[in-house]
Amino acid sequence: MDIDDELSERYDPHDVEPEVKEYWEEADAYETAKEAHADDPDLYFLDGPPYTSGQMHLGTAWNKTLKDAVIRYLRMRGNDVTDRPGYDMHGLPIEVKVEERLGFENKSDIEEFGVENFIGECKEFANENLDAMNDDFRSMGVWMDWENPYRTLSPEYMEGAWWAFDRAYDRGLVEKGQRVVNQCPRCETSIADAEVEYEDIESPSIYVKFPLEDEDGSLVIWTTTPWTIPANLYVAVDADAEYAKVRAIRADDEEVLYVASECVEDVLRAGRYDDYDVRETFDGEELVGKKYTHPLEDEVPRQKELDDEQGVHEVYTAEFVTTDRTGLVHAAPGHGVDDFEVGQENDLPVFAPVGPDGRYTDEAGEYAGKFVRDANPDVIDDLTGGGYMLAEGTQEHRYGHCWRCDTPIIFTATDQWFITVTDVKDRLLDEIERSEWHPDWARDSRFRDWVENARDWNVSRQRYWGIPVPIWETEDGDRVCVGTREELAELAVDEVNPDEIDLHRPDVDEIVLEHPETGERAHRVEDIFDVWLDSAAASWAALDYPSEEEDFEELWPADLIIEAHDQTRGWFWSQLGMGVSALDEIPYHEVVMHGHALDEDGRKMSKSVGNIVTPQEAIDRHGVDPLRCFLLSHDQQGDDLRFSWDEIESKKRTLNVVWNTYRFPLPYMRLDGFEPDETTVEDAETTVVDDWVLSRLQTVEARYVEQMDSYEIDKAQKVLLDFLTEDVSRFYVQVVRPRMWDEEDSPSKNAAYATLYAVLEESTRMLAPFAPHLAERMYENLGDVTTVHALDFPEPDDALRDETLERRMDVLRDAEEATANARQQAERKLRWPVKRVIVSTENDDVVDALEALEELYLDRVNSKSLEIVDEYGELVEVAEPQMGAIGPEFGEDAEKVMNAVKGRPRNEIEDGVEVDGETVVLDAEMVEYREETPDNVEAAEFEGGTVYVDVSLDDEIRAEGYARELVRRVQEMRKNLDLDVEQRIRVSFDVEDDEVLELAMRESDYVLEETRADSIEEEVDADLTEDWNVEGVDVTVGVEVANV
Template identity: 40%
Template sequence: MGIRAVEKEYSHQELEKKILEYWGNIDLVHKIGFERRNSPKFYFLDGPPYMNNPPHLGHARTRAIRDSVLKYRVMRGYNVRLQPGFDMHGLPIEVRVEEMINSKSKRDIEKFGVERFIETCKRCAYEYQDRWTTFYQKFGLHMDIENPYLTLNNDYIEASWFFFKKAKEKNLLYRGKGTVAWCPRCETPLSGYEATDEYLDVSDPSIYIKFPLGNSGRESLLVWTTTPWTLPGNVAIAINPKFEYVKLGVGEEVWIVAQPAIPRLGEELPQLSDGKVLEVFPGSKLLGLRYHHPLTPKIPAHKKLAEKNPNLHTVVAADFVSAEEGTGCVHIAPGHGPEDYTLGLKENLPIFSPVDERGVFTDEAGDYKGLYVKNADPLIIRDLEEYNSLVYEGRIRHRYPHCWRCKSPLIYRASDQWFISIDPIKDQMLKANREILWVPPWAGSKRFHDWIVNARDWCISRQRYWGIPLPIWMCTNNSCSHWVVLSSLEEIKEKTRRLPLGEVDLHKPWLDRVVLTCPKCGSDMKRVPDVADVWFDSGASSWASLGYPKRKDEFEKWFPVDFITEGLDQTRGWFYTLLVEGIIAFDQTPYRTVLMNEFVLDERGERMSKSLGNVVDPLEIMDQFGADTTRFYLVSEAAAWDKIKVSRKSLENTGRMINILWNVYKFTTIYMSLDRYTPQSPGGEGLRLEDRWILSKVNTLVGDVTEAFEKLYLHQAARALREFIV
């Protein structure tokens, strides 16, 4: 067939519409799958976005990058898995629905009705899925949008439960008291990524207080804190045995601080520089000494604790005590900090956490009972003053963790939760990480490696509604508390006396109605009412998107994943949960290659956020510049792992380049049609010098682009193309 002359000017609206129609008519994505069905496999796993917001430009960047890689793989003859995924559960969606129904707390949700709430979350997630799908189509992605994996489907939920089954088998699933980050508004724990993602600048009290040693009342340990409300939970003071400590005579009193901390403390505590050095001694001399807690008269529970714990209110050693901050004597409250908690276990200290789910002091907090913890700060400071314990009171502006969904300041409190042990699999994870190809390499060898090294046990339970329910049933007889994991509907049908009425929906509240009989004592067993941390859902996608373990064929064909790409913050999120779950489920890394990409910032270089009002809508950019220009811009502007500042000028330049390409094409088609040229026309010796020159340039270009794609240096591929065209 001959080539027809193109007459029109470049119009992205017209051209892109035509191309999308054509792809639709020939059912391109399925056609590719069929053509390549016997080719070597390339399993791409889509990092599922949350269905609580429309896509932003950062999402567009990730998708421009990965779609280029996937199209490249298809062209190289691979059978590429093109399934999109959507993260349909989680607090982000719950919070969105709570806004819609005007809910302020869990009690409002219960009043609204859990069943109705779940239905509303479901509808909300589907609505966003539609919006995302439209975006995928307009953006020209090759994705099998008719067959996505949705984390809310019964099949997906059942498949994900396989993880709990394996974790129980391997003794890595346990119930325990843990001190975890907690949102007092959402009334649920947060962990890992959720608790580290949202640091905001806030003003807090900064106080120095004295804890008198023994009964002398003359010598005191000097302690600094920015959270006075955690002082009722104080059970020990930690020092660093490697430091020298100093006894300073200040007036009638003797204060004890770490020597290296003194120069830094002078500004807030001028008494120190005037103080007389009475003694310098190694910190180890303080270990085991008993001190008097100034607030004990207000908190009768301290007396009871002391009866059971002879080491209550004594000095202990901790490596994490630094000279860079505070006095070198650190207030320890295992019920209000994860580091303190670990130290508490080691030193056999009580875990005292007199704070309820809403962040309100309980009976155990004595005089402070009924107060929201942060509101108790001033009262506690006044009491310390009254007991002559307060040495200095000021304010500090610092970064403090907040709930990533509702922006409430987080607190740490101890509660009964379900955990996944990480220590026993840490070496296996580190080894697996070394087998993964990371682009850029430091993302794996440094950032991800460090995250794994420092990882604690994973608190996987959430006291919320819209999520994958924990498939754990526990005996209601307190003296028995036997528990089991049921990892499929099949198993549930087998073990329960009768299935609940209504359509099978493996969410709350349907699943809560499944009751079993305890094999140990014959009492009822009820489901643990918790749902899973939403990061669990996407972490199971490497096998759950394939329908494993119910279906074996797809799993055998595709697993493990060949390629994933997401934002760099996912070293704490998806990359991590994927690995933890893959190791526990299959003893191997579930993915082989990761391309990490950076954020897209606004024109001034600020992170885009709704509250700043600087979010750039990718659909708007596409309407103005066209999908091709937007994609080429996002891929070529910088290496995937470097930040991009949105620049309309760069977008215009990219548009100009595509225009040049079009005009060259238009020009040549005029002459090709006149000459009745076909792509099959003879070349070789008959060609003129300039034709041979351009063909040689094209071959070099093909080589450069291929090499860049193999290394996943897509920006280099795009730049080579740009240079060739312009």
């Protein structure tokens, strides 16, 4: 073993990590680790691609750390794990950032700049971000194939999306249809919900009467968008709310109005009626089917034609209606999302007489050509002129605006492309049964609910930076869908080189196809895909399928994916939808769903609140491995993670204990030239503690595997770190220390070396997934390999496992702890021996354990003797009621029985206690007794027994105690003098109390040996003199350094 002696005294991640990173580079450690498992069975892990909009944040750091830990573990366990990372690189957020960078204000700026140039800029921007994020992930110590990530903008990847879409198309799952979108009239494009910003604006607020056709009276509606009334096709009510038919009176006029009951007063007041009476009330349901006349049918002749269509201009019920304002909602399916949905459910047509620029089309009759918001006053005038206006005012309210140009958006129905996943919903639901989720409720409560409610997927966007929709249309509307670059080249009218074509716009827009059946020329539809379709194709596109087939055949579908809970409706869903649509199969087997990283107060981290903590800050303060261990030490299954500086700090301290444990034996091993190959635990003369810690090691390994295999990473980490701190550092190392100090070559020392070596070597492998840098650094002195991460997982060895011994040692440690407790009550420190310890127990296992381990126990507690008894002395026994037995027997009187029993001595209870005037006799299991101790003895309980420590003193004990007190002082002075361990000294003791000195000198040989003193003198030529107070006695100690 080649031991490096320059280990720093404290674990400092800022020392260890850069050094290890540099070593990894030099030694090609990552490649070595992968190579070591190249012949193992395949395991297809699929990385969910983060969006290349900026840098890593704490959530993505957690995500990648978790993936990294799992991958490292799976590799050690004998799997050839795929680890190609991915990046999601298309989409509007990048377009917007590029526009900002270029100072663009709207779509025409892009057209002017040239789509090709614009796409070039987007590509460059996304690639720059990718490089930065690669570096960020590397800095977390994440080992993935950073040289070769999959990129959604590569031709191979884009082809993967095309291929799948084409499969769905062939299966009849692609449809063109209408949908209401957010439209910015200035930018002339639809925008995503996330790009809408809300601000207060003032709008008209109008109450309008829609006259009923076949009876007297009007429906009263309220709206802040008069411009949508020309497109009105129905009125919606709340099925369960109460509505009123009201006779409203103003001057000589009288009319009948329909409004929700709770709104009657407000509406009538708004309309300035003099009086009213409610004629009738009924449920909203009863209004359904009433037919009304569109109030603007003269201005919009098209409304007259629509009126003839089935169901138009009638009342329907809808979930979205609330009973404020009038309780009746004017609905224009062409200009409202809800209006559209309900319209579709009722087979109503869509009427949207507005162009993408927000101007009315010819279908809007008199309003044609006007910008919709400017037409509000005209609509109001016309309604007033027709006598339909009940009241008019203005209203301040929140309204969506385009985030780039701040123009109020409009809702408008447009043509979009859909994948009709609702047609395969049964298959989707069947397929999710074939996947296994951690936690299981993520699938059963959350994901299934989402899938059941899924609607058809709108996959088209009217943008530039994305995967073009691969549909070409002829003038006659015949379509051809293209699945591969090869196919594109075959169908293209002009020559296309499939290996060189960039599938982005505008290149692909310019390719004209010949329809394979009609022979007509076909042009591509202008839309691009929703970015979610990009990542939906990841399971095959990350394998470069369909251009490369081998990996797909061998690996697909993915064995494992790991993402946060927001991906329920994101990547978990989009992959399922696309997988089933294209391949009729769920594209992943196992899912681990973790939570989000929150701030210290449990709030979401956000820029506007200013509570963001970056991974870099945490790394700068405490290092990568402590951060990783922190991130992995909380529930990894669905729960959110609260960030905590203290917790990271504390993690660092735990790792420091690990570091010290590891560092402790190395100098001894080095001095003695210990070779692990020559002295193994199998043939070493191990003692009972060695056997114990080795057994614990096997148990920990088995437990660790169990936890990791169910992705309870936090629990696996805890099992390991508890073992290293509680068992190894706080117990084993303490016990074994004196053996390390043996000067000659002893079997006992070698056994300790071999044991500690085995523990450290195997533990370091287990530590590797969590703290890869620290583990690597530690392993440098433990084995001659390129990297610890290339090794196999240490398989538990049943031959070394001794459960009886482990149980016994648990008892010993419990008893030891109780003994320390009793000593403290007696104020007798451990340095002073005690005469005897008595353990009273009726538990055979305890007797067994203490008899077997008596020597170790006595050593640990510094006692001269141990007695094990059934019962100790004549103690007063105080009753403690056992509710587990009393409850079922006495029912509602249990509380009274308990009070009657509690705290009474045994003899008062054995013949029964009085409860409510009656004598109740208790069974043995209903009462236990606590014992009180005599004076010279202190007691402390542990599980299975009670320890009595007899602290009475005699001269022998005092002699040892004082001797050890003096030794300790001399040792401290040696340290103050900065003496070498081997340096000889001479000492003098000037003790206030002669008896104390006399007693201590009975142990003078012990003092000489422990302090490496040649002699104890009356007086020495002291290099250091110090005054001490030993147990109330003043002592002056002189130390003279002996000449060599």
